[in-house]
Amino acid sequence: xxxxxxxxxxxxxxxxxxxxxxxxxxxxxxxxxxxxxxxxxxxxxxxxxxxxxxxxxxxxxxxxxxxxxxxxxxxxxxxxxxxxxxxxxxxxxxxxxxxxxxxxxxxxxxxxxxxxxxxxxxxxxxxxxxxxxxxxxxxxxxxxxxxxxxxxxxxxxxxxxxxxxxxxxxxxxxxxxxxxxxxxxxxxxxxxxxxxxxxxxxxxxxxxxxxxxxxxxxxxxxxxxxxxxxxxxxxxxxxxxxxxxxxxxxxxxxxxxxxxxxxxxxxxxxxxxxxxxxxxxxxxxxxxxxxxxxxxxxxxxxxxxxxxxxxxxxxxxxxxxxxxxxxxxxxxxxxxxxxxxxxxxxxxxxxxxxxxxxxxxxxx
Amino acid sequence: xxxxxxxxxxxxxxxxxxxxxxxxxxxxxxxxxxxxxxxxxxxxxxxxxxxxxxxxxxxxxxxxxxxxxxxxxxxxxxxxxxxxxxxxxxxxxxxxxxxxxxxxxxxxxxxxxxxxxxxxxxxxxxxxxxxxxxxxxxxxxxxxxxxxxxxxxxxxxxxxxxxxxxxxxxxxxxxxxxxxxxxxxxxxxxxxxxxxxxxxxxxxxxxxxxxxxxxxxxxxxxxxxxxxxxxxxxxxxxxxxxxxxxxxxxxxxxxxxxxxxxxxxxxxxxxxxxxxxxxxxxxxxxxxxxxxxxxxxxxxxxxxxxxxxxxxxxxxxxxxxxxxxxxxxxxxxxxxxxxxxxxxxxxxxxxxxxxxxxxxxxxx
DNA sequence: GTGAAAGCGCTAACAC
DNA sequence: GTGTTAGCGCTTTCAC
Numbered sequence: 001x002x003x004x005x006x007x008x009x010x011x012x013x014x015x016x017x018x019x020x021x022x023x024x025x026x027x028x029x030x031x032x033x034x035x036x037x038x039x040x041x042x043x044x045x046x047x048x049x050x051x052x053x054x055x056x057x058x059x060x061x062x063x064x065x066x067x068x069x070x071x072x073x074x075x076x077x078x079x080x081x082x083x084x085x086x087x088x089x090x091x092x093x094x095x096x097x098x099x100x101x102x103x104x105x106x107x108x109x110x111x112x113x114x115x116x117x118x119x120x121x122x123x124x125x126x127x128x129x130x131x132x133x134x135x136x137x138x139x140x141x142x143x144x145x146x147x148x149x150x151x152x153x154x155x156x157x158x159x160x161x162x163x164x165x166x167x168x169x170x171x172x173x174x175x176x177x178x179x180x181x182x183x184x185x186x187x188x189x190x191x192x193x194x195x196x197x198x199x200x201x202x203x204x205x206x207x208x209x210x211x212x213x214x215x216x217x218x219x220x221x222x223x224x225x226x227x228x229x230x231x232x233x234x235x236x237x238x239x240x241x242x243x244x245x246x247x248x249x250x251x252x253x254x255x256x257x258x259x260x261x262x263x264x265x266x267x268x269x270x271x272x273x274x275x276x277x278x279x280x281x282x283x284x285x286x287x288x289x290x291x292x293x294x295x296x297x298x299x300x301x302x303x304x305x306x307x308x309x310x311x312x313x314x315x316x317x318x319x320x321x322x323x324x325x326x327x328x329x330x331x332x333x334x335x336x337x338x339x340x341x342x343x344x345x346x347x348x349x350x351x352x353x354x355x356x357x358x359x360x361x362x363x364x
Numbered sequence: 365x366x367x368x369x370x371x372x373x374x375x376x377x378x379x380x381x382x383x384x385x386x387x388x389x390x391x392x393x394x395x396x397x398x399x400x401x402x403x404x405x406x407x408x409x410x411x412x413x414x415x416x417x418x419x420x421x422x423x424x425x426x427x428x429x430x431x432x433x434x435x436x437x438x439x440x441x442x443x444x445x446x447x448x449x450x451x452x453x454x455x456x457x458x459x460x461x462x463x464x465x466x467x468x469x470x471x472x473x474x475x476x477x478x479x480x481x482x483x484x485x486x487x488x489x490x491x492x493x494x495x496x497x498x499x500x501x502x503x504x505x506x507x508x509x510x511x512x513x514x515x516x517x518x519x520x521x522x523x524x525x526x527x528x529x530x531x532x533x534x535x536x537x538x539x540x541x542x543x544x545x546x547x548x549x550x551x552x553x554x555x556x557x558x559x560x561x562x563x564x565x566x567x568x569x570x571x572x573x574x575x576x577x578x579x580x581x582x583x584x585x586x587x588x589x590x591x592x593x594x595x596x597x598x599x600x601x602x603x604x605x606x607x608x609x610x611x612x613x614x615x616x617x618x619x620x621x622x623x624x625x626x627x628x629x630x631x632x633x634x635x636x637x638x639x640x641x642x643x644x645x646x647x648x649x650x651x652x653x654x655x656x657x658x659x660x661x662x663x664x665x666x667x668x669x670x671x672x673x674x675x676x677x678x679x680x681x682x683x684x685x686x687x688x689x690x691x692x693x694x695x696x697x698x699x700x701x702x703x704x705x706x707x708x709x710x711x712x713x714x715x716x717x718x719x720x721x722x723x724x725x726x727x728x
Numbered sequence: 729g730t731g732a733a734a735g736c737g738c739t740a741a742c743a744c
Numbered sequence: 745g746t747g748t749t750a751g752c753g754c755t756t757t758c759a760c
Contacts, residue, residue: 071753134474
């Protein structure tokens with residue numbers, strides 16, 4: 001044993017032995033008592049460990065480990081007025097592109113210790129309102145949502161929420177505040193130009209109906225852009241068909257092309273607002289013994305995995321949704337760290353690109 | 365004007381005009397003041413409106429609307445010790461089957477006013493621990509996670525969390541507590557039996573390597589079941605190949621089948637732990653001019669959309685993941701409403717079915 | 729470097 | 745039917 005000053009006995013326990021925890025979960029008070037310090041010092045060890053004497057810090061950390069203490073964020077949020085929540089509102093989670101955005105966003109945010117609170121609307125504006133109300137009660141520090149169109153109530157709530165609002169996935173209109181995404185309108189125009197450039201003149205399109213409260217406003221924007229570009233180029237728009245409710249899938253595509261195939265003069269190219277109906281179109285063609293792309297050129301949007309394995313593989317328009325999600329995350333972190341001097345809005349266009357595969361050829 | 369008793373002047377304002385809200389957000393106190401009642405009455409209007417006099421209730425509801433009051437759930441949680449959170453931990457969100465589970469679960473829970481807190485692990489057990497710690501700080505009322513295997517720390521945390529734990533998507537082992545899913549081991553056995561039943565004898569399998577900390581334990585279970593069934597039937601297992609890290613995708617399948625095709629005697633059927641590598645296998649066959657199913661039968665798992673559009677369409681094993689998610693939700697609601705008499709664990713097997721399509725024929 | 733007091737916004741429990 | 749009291753578990757602020 002080394003000769004050493006063992007120090008005097010500890011005289012005062014800053015956290016007196018008053019109340020014992022009734023529930024199983026240890027509180028900061030239990031840790032403080034065990035370590036013989038005040039609750040404040042425990043709190044500091046977790047937020048600014050450097051400002052606590054190493055010896056004290058170690059003692060506290062041991063107490064934390066011994067008790068298996070996990071701080072209660074709800075209590076912390078209430079006191080600090082920082083919840084660490086970011087609200088994310090999406091049409092749904094099963095669309096690969098939306099879940100990829102969520103993934104990218106979560107990746108960036110979790111490193112900064114933020115939690116994503118996800119609400120999904122099933123393309124229903126009324127449900128968006130409900131989700132928003134419900135999420136607002138959690139006091140998110142920022143709100144991220146699929147852009148373009150919101151109800152009056154939603155817009156009002158967003159404005160009065162007093163937190164940054166970031167719209168993703170549509171840049172067609174005027175953003176509420178921050179935005180990162182691409183222009184769905186532009187997607188439509190690019191698609192039309194591509195087909196026209198390949199020599200097609202009997203060009204169709206398949207998109208969702210604009211009716212009722214279940215709507216895909218982003219898909220509608222793509223249709224609008226497509227139709228406008230046809231018109232500007234003097235190509236007739238009688239083959240532009242809106243059929244079925246969002247989210248459009250295989251069957252909608254198959255059904256829609258059925259209605260388009262008997263037109264006269266015959267259709268020779270078609271754009272679908274998403275790869276899913278586009279693939280449905282190809283399946284229907286195969287069933288009818290109609291050759292793609294020779295008898296009908298098919299183009300989609302979204303670059304879903306499925307388009308890589310069809311026969312022929314699908315020509316489509318690609319957007320880097322993972323990067324979009326990550327970019328949204330970095331913008332948020334930037335905005336949130338800035339001592340809320342409400343700086344100029346960030347508006348970022350991540351762009352888009354045509355992926356040429358086999359389903360669009362050249363007009364003979 | 366009608367002759368009516370206008371009543372005496374109001375004498376006491378239960379919520380005295382003391383402190384004004386400093387921040388923009390109105391609190392329950394502001395509502396109480398405006399409506400001339402106590403905070404408790406406002407609180408009651410939101411939780412048990414029937415126990416408040418209609419006249420009072422209306423006055424309060426108008427005040428709520430006028431102020432745009434949204435109650436702070438963090439504060440409510442702290443006081444009531446009910447957070448309304450359910451934690452959900454998944455390998456990732458971009459796998460269609462996992463996001464479908466999340467969707468089904470969220471559907472059921474949102475009607476009961478619960479919020480899902482989603483953490484994803486990227487198939488990394490260490491990340492699962494981190495997510496768990498982080499989620500536990502939000503005091504979820506229940507924890508749902510992809511089953512089978514957890515670290516020692518994770519198991520300890522789950523046990524000491526004192527909330528119901530529900531494992532989903534694997535029933536191979538012994539559940540920690542509640543579980544709803546299917547047996548991945550059984551999936552493997554069923555797949556093997558199917559291929560054997562079709563007369564194949566040179567049967568291969570493609571699954572993830574069991575190495576490192578990024579692992580797909582559920583996929584490994586399927587492989588184990590597959591291999592066991594081959595052995596039990598006296599079929600050699602030299603074509604069972606573990607290649608690549610989870611999550612396996614197209615390229616892993618393509619690469620793996622490359623290694624299997626030059627074996628002697630030649631392979632005539634193959635099972636992949638997921639439809640994604642299975643489709644990769646088919647693409648590679650197509651590239652090499654090898655006919656599916658005549659020269660090689662291919663079978664997958666998961667019934668992803670993609671398998672419906674390959675040529676030939678993919679024979680696979682289907683699990684109703686949406687139902688699984690919803691079932692998980694109803695079990696939770698049941699367990700949570702039961703005045704936590706920790707009743708017998710729920711263990712539900714949702715079963716599985718073989719979807720026979722064109723990629724598996726019959727041994728000539 | 730550490731502690732005491734005060735309070736975040738709400739609700740449980742009990743009084744009236 | 746409604747109000748009062750006393751916290752929930754933490755952090756802010758300021759004192760020492």
